[in-house]
Amino acid sequence: MLFAYSYDHNGKYPEGKTSTEVFQKLIDGGYVSLDPDARSEAPGLDIFYFPMPGKVKPTSTTLKPENVCLDVTCCVDESSPDQIPLVFVTGYKVTYETGASALPEDWPARTWWGWLTAEDYPRGFLVTSYKSNNTVVLKATPDGSIPNFIPSPFIGSLTGYHQLTPDGKTP
Secondary structure (H helix, E strand, O other): OHHHHHHHOOOEOOOOOOHHHHHHHHHHOOOOOOOOOOOOOOOOHHHHOOOOOOOOOOOOOOOOHHHOOEEEEEOOEOOOOOOOEEEEEOOEEEOOOOOOOEEEOOOOOOOHHHHHOOOOOOOOEEEEEEOOOOEEEEEOOOOOOEOOOOOOOOOOOOOOOEEEOOOOOOO
């Protein structure tokens, strides 16, 4: 979806103040397939959601921060290096430096209900899609950090990139 958007916008990927706003541009621009026959209240929008604490499935084509479980890197264009992470699971703080790790946010204390339901999903990995259209699952270290999230060596400059979270607050 992001690649198609950039193709239609002279190599510029969508930008906004939040990842929710970026994904809303994809929906409004027709880059998200909305399946009217799907068994969901907001068919096709489940792509931005998965079970995690504080998040709920979208119920309309207007996204809210509580419907989005993904962060994006802002201000990517066709000249950006292929190793730049475009989309990744929310809940990590990213520093845009060569060889940098993604550091986990504080995690809510587990409850018995969380153990039994989707409120508490396992950590220990981070799903990330890079500009090269390569999606990987990166394994966390025992402290929860994701080493080498920004690959080392990184070919290019990291100036001007920053993390967009669903609510706009950088972890």
